Amino acid sequence: MSIIVWIVIGGLAGWVGNMIMKSDGGLVKNIVTGIxxxxxxxxxxxxxxATxxxxFNIWSFVVALIGSIILIAIINLFTGRRTA
Structure with a gap:
């Protein structure tokens, strides 16, 4: 059950993180980014x-979202991409 929670929360956090950072990506990239x-x-x-x-709760989503945004920012830093 916990792996399903990681996939669901990771997918949502990766998707929202990509929207915030104006990055592109498919379903698999969003899930991996979120996890x-x-x-x-x-x-x-x-x-x-903090914990x-x-x-499967809001706090875990926020933690995953913060981490996803940090990860996307680091990737953009190394690839030279800029957000609009």
Whole structure:
């Protein structure tokens, strides 16, 4: 069950992150971006003393979204893409 939660939350967070950062991507890219973003977001939140990805709830979505935005910004930095 937890892998399904990671895929659903990751897909949604990756999709919203791509919309915020005005990036393009398909379903698989959104899911991968969201899952890696959840890991990054969990690390960032633990650095600040907050809990990371905890399951199927709004907080986990926010953590994954923050991580997705950070990941997309890092990718754009290395690929030279700029957001409009």
């Amino acid at each position: 890696i973003g959840a890991l990054i977001g969990g690390f960032v939140m633990s650095f600040f003393g 990371g990805f905890t399951g």
